[in-house]
Every structure is written in structure tokens, then in C-alpha cells.
Amino acid sequence: METLTIGDFAARSGVAPSALRYYEREGLIRSARTSGNQRRYERTELRRVAFIRIAQQVGVSLDEIRAALAELPENRTPTRADWARLSDRWRHRLEEKIALMQRLRDDLSGCIGCGCLSLHRCKLINPDDRLAGDGPGARILLDPAG
Amino acid sequence: METLTIGDFAARSGVAPSALRYYEREGLIRSARTSGNQRRYERTELRRVAFIRIAQQVGVSLDEIRAALAELPENRTPTRADWARLSDRWRHRLEEKIALMQRLRDDLSGCIGCGCLSLHRCKLINPDDRLAGDGPGARILLDPAG
DNA sequence: CCTTGAGTTGAAGTGAACTTCAACTTGCAG
DNA sequence: CTGCAAGTTGAAGTTCACTTCAACTCAAGG
Structure with missing residues (x-):
């Protein structure tokens, strides 16, 4: 299993599928699509969701969280260093x-x-x-x- | 000045008049009325508002805050001990x-x-x-x- | 194949915590 | 006594972060 369906991703991240779709609409996370238009998540997206949840705990709005996540590279999978900078x-x-x-x-x-x-x-x-x-x-x- | 108008009370507490009216409707704070039906707040009510604001910072809902405040005596001004118990x-x-x-x-x-x-x-x-x-x-x- | 559980969409609904509005009344400084 | 800032009300509107719904499609086991 290379990627995760939305159901599996929801189970792993502890976030409801509807919330995941919402996050995607809001540009907080991303997913690939199968030929049949279903979402497939890379495991690295779990990091984003974890980050989102932690930031929410601190009382940060999704707007601000999006802005923070926007600092991660768009064209490649974020490295340890990318995450380290952000989380610092x-x-x-x-x-x-x-x-x-x-x-x-x-x-x-x-x-x-x-x-x-x-x-x-x-x-x-x-x-x-x-x-x-x-x-x-x-x-x-x-x-x-x- | 024995009691405070809603404007003064708002200034002192840092909470907008509309929010104060809302808190009152929700049973979180109380006010007396003048003969002309305007609100007059006792200074002790400032304690309640401070408590509300602090509890909100902790992420507590107004519902829960109301429940907590309900433990204060209704028929007399809360004493130090009342507040001490609550805030503990x-x-x-x-x-x-x-x-x-x-x-x-x-x-x-x-x-x-x-x-x-x-x-x-x-x-x-x-x-x-x-x-x-x-x-x-x-x-x-x-x-x-x- | 066929069934069935999981997924898709846009639109509408929810609940918390307020704010805004319109129409009206009070209270006080001059 | 008058003018006007400040107060009153109920109802409706707003924002945030989702959830629910209806109608439909996909994917995979038997």
C-alpha cells in the first residue's frame, strides 16, 4: 500500500474524512487522484495534518496555519530540514x-x-x-x- | 459612581457592550436596571468577566463557564472564599x-x-x-x- | 457481472460566540 | 428644555470549522 485512501488516512490521522476534504478545499493539504477520481494520500501528508492539529491546539486559525504551511516547498516533498525550520x-x-x-x-x-x-x-x-x-x-x- | 454603565463596564472589562449583553442573555453575568431600563453593573461583576475571559483562554466553552459560575452563591455577593474555591x-x-x-x-x-x-x-x-x-x-x- | 461499502460533488446545515441593524428611549451638559 | 451621545430591544447577519445530505460513481470480493 503506497498511498492511503481517505478512509485510511482519516483513521491514521484521527481527522474525519469530511474535515480532510475541507482542509483540501482550504488548501491545507493535498491529495493525488486515481483514474476514478478518488483521493489518494501520501504518508507524508500525515505530517501536515499532525502539524495542523498541534497548531489548532495552540489556538491558531486555519488561515494562519495555511500561511505557515505555505512556507514548505511546493514542488518537492518537504525534507526534515523544512519541517525543522517550520516547527522551530x-x-x-x-x-x-x-x-x-x-x-x-x-x-x-x-x-x-x-x-x-x-x-x-x-x-x-x-x-x-x-x-x-x-x-x-x-x-x-x-x-x-x- | 456606585455602579457602572454598560459603556464604562465594557471599557473596564475589555469586553464589547454587545458581548456583555450576550453574556447576560446567556446567564453568565447580571446587571441591575435603572428606572429607565438601562443596565447598571456592580464592580464585583468585573470579577465574573475576568473569570470568563481567563477560562476562555484555556479553551473552555461558555456553557461550561456558566456551569462553573453557577456554583457561586446566587443570593449574595461572592466572598473571597467563594472565588478561591472556584478558581482553585x-x-x-x-x-x-x-x-x-x-x-x-x-x-x-x-x-x-x-x-x-x-x-x-x-x-x-x-x-x-x-x-x-x-x-x-x-x-x-x-x-x-x- | 453484481452487489456493496467506500468515495465523489456542491449545497446547505450546525453551533459557538458574537456583531450589526433598525427603530426607538434615556440621561445629562449646556 | 433641548440636543445628542449612549442605551434598549429582537431579529438577523457573520465567521470559523466543520458536518450532513442527496444523488451519484468507484473498487473489489464472491
């Missing part, structure tokens, strides 16, 4: 997200946990003791930008 | 999520990063070397249950 960048994203979540965890115990949370007074959520009027409140803590 | 449970969820993300990060460098990722062979994503037929593949790594 995303490891950073993951690390940022992890750092944010750790901050959230600490603030949750330290701030809501102690009952002091009032957003406009709490040092943790509003580090500069900046009152409203300048704009967001919780955003300072919650924004990806923050 | 959620600190655990956050920690689980953080652990998952750390695992994802390690797998990303160790697995996709090295180029070995093929899902059905990779030890990291498929720790028991369990081949398809038993069901999911990547799911083993990515499922909340896993």
Missing part, C-alpha cells in the same frame, strides 16, 4: 502561549484566588495601576499582544 | 492545559522537528506503537482525554 518557529509560539498560561495560572491563584480581583485595582491584572480611560482593562492581561 | 478548581484545569502544551512543545521539537513524524510510527505521538485499526492516531496525543 512554532515551538516559539507554543512557548509564548505556555508562558501566557502560566501567567494566567499565577494570576488566578494570586488575584482571583485571594478575592482581590477588581481589575481596576489589582496589580497583577493592571500592573501599572493604570485606571480606565486609557482603554482596556483585562485586555492588558489577556491580549496576545500583552 | 480552575487553576488545576490551567495546569493540565499547560502540561499538555509542554508535551506538545516537546513533541514538536522531538518529533516533527526531527522529521520523523509519521504518526503511525512515531513513539511520541503513538507511545504504545499501536497501529491504526484501534482507532485514532494523532488523537492519542491531542485528545483532551488523552
Whole structure:
């Protein structure tokens, strides 16, 4: 078995056939066709799907994921180095997200946990003791930008 | 200023007025009304919104958040202890999520990063070397249950 | 061959979480 | 008292990420 049918590919990747077709329509993955127009997937496509699933876990939209995957070579099967470059960048994203979540965890115990949370007074959520009027409140803590 | 108008509350919480109305319809927050039927928010409601935003960051649905918030007393303003109890449970969820993300990060460098990722062979994503037929593949790594 | 399970398509449906709209009312500064 | 920014409502619209459906074709075992 050189290539996989959509059913097998779905089973291997843990993603429903309908989702795989959707990903293909959206340009996230690709497939060859048999003479009878059925999809056949190369096993290397499993890497793409794994990458997609991991990125989704980090809260990345399919749009952004497509953009990331677009950096892989189009005309040849991506090499280890190609994947390494890509995933290195995303490891950073993951690390940022992890750092944010750790901050959230600490603030949750330290701030809501102690009952002091009032957003406009709490040092943790509003580090500069900046009152409203300048704009967001919780955003300072919650924004990806923050 | 004892209570906040929806505009002020939106500014303080970093959540759009339309979202606040939506949260209220969904039973996540509450407001008093003026004689002219306008919303007035107590500052303690900011805590709820902060909690909602934090929980959303962890990937929790509003449905689940409502269920969590339902554990707060209805007839009195939640005390420090009330919030402490609630946020303690959620600190655990956050920690689980953080652990998952750390695992994802390690797998990303160790697995996709090295180029070995093929899902059905990779030890990291498929720790028991369990081949398809038993069901999911990547799911083993990515499922909340896993 | 024939049957049957797996695959194909475009179009429409779903659910979550909001936003936008239109038509109307309130509240406060001048 | 007036003007106007800010508030109110229900209904409909939007985006994302899929799923479901109907009608049809393909592939492979008996």
C-alpha cells in the first residue's frame, strides 16, 4: 500500500474524512487522484495534518496555519530540514502561549484566588495601576499582544 | 459612581457592550436596571468577566463557564472564599492545559522537528506503537482525554 | 457481472460566540 | 428644555470549522 485512501488516512490521522476534504478545499493539504477520481494520500501528508492539529491546539486559525504551511516547498516533498525550520518557529509560539498560561495560572491563584480581583485595582491584572480611560482593562492581561 | 454603565463596564472589562449583553442573555453575568431600563453593573461583576475571559483562554466553552459560575452563591455577593474555591478548581484545569502544551512543545521539537513524524510510527505521538485499526492516531496525543 | 461499502460533488446545515441593524428611549451638559 | 451621545430591544447577519445530505460513481470480493 503506497498511498492511503481517505478512509485510511482519516483513521491514521484521527481527522474525519469530511474535515480532510475541507482542509483540501482550504488548501491545507493535498491529495493525488486515481483514474476514478478518488483521493489518494501520501504518508507524508500525515505530517501536515499532525502539524495542523498541534497548531489548532495552540489556538491558531486555519488561515494562519495555511500561511505557515505555505512556507514548505511546493514542488518537492518537504525534507526534515523544512519541517525543522517550520516547527522551530512554532515551538516559539507554543512557548509564548505556555508562558501566557502560566501567567494566567499565577494570576488566578494570586488575584482571583485571594478575592482581590477588581481589575481596576489589582496589580497583577493592571500592573501599572493604570485606571480606565486609557482603554482596556483585562485586555492588558489577556491580549496576545500583552 | 456606585455602579457602572454598560459603556464604562465594557471599557473596564475589555469586553464589547454587545458581548456583555450576550453574556447576560446567556446567564453568565447580571446587571441591575435603572428606572429607565438601562443596565447598571456592580464592580464585583468585573470579577465574573475576568473569570470568563481567563477560562476562555484555556479553551473552555461558555456553557461550561456558566456551569462553573453557577456554583457561586446566587443570593449574595461572592466572598473571597467563594472565588478561591472556584478558581482553585480552575487553576488545576490551567495546569493540565499547560502540561499538555509542554508535551506538545516537546513533541514538536522531538518529533516533527526531527522529521520523523509519521504518526503511525512515531513513539511520541503513538507511545504504545499501536497501529491504526484501534482507532485514532494523532488523537492519542491531542485528545483532551488523552 | 453484481452487489456493496467506500468515495465523489456542491449545497446547505450546525453551533459557538458574537456583531450589526433598525427603530426607538434615556440621561445629562449646556 | 433641548440636543445628542449612549442605551434598549429582537431579529438577523457573520465567521470559523466543520458536518450532513442527496444523488451519484468507484473498487473489489464472491
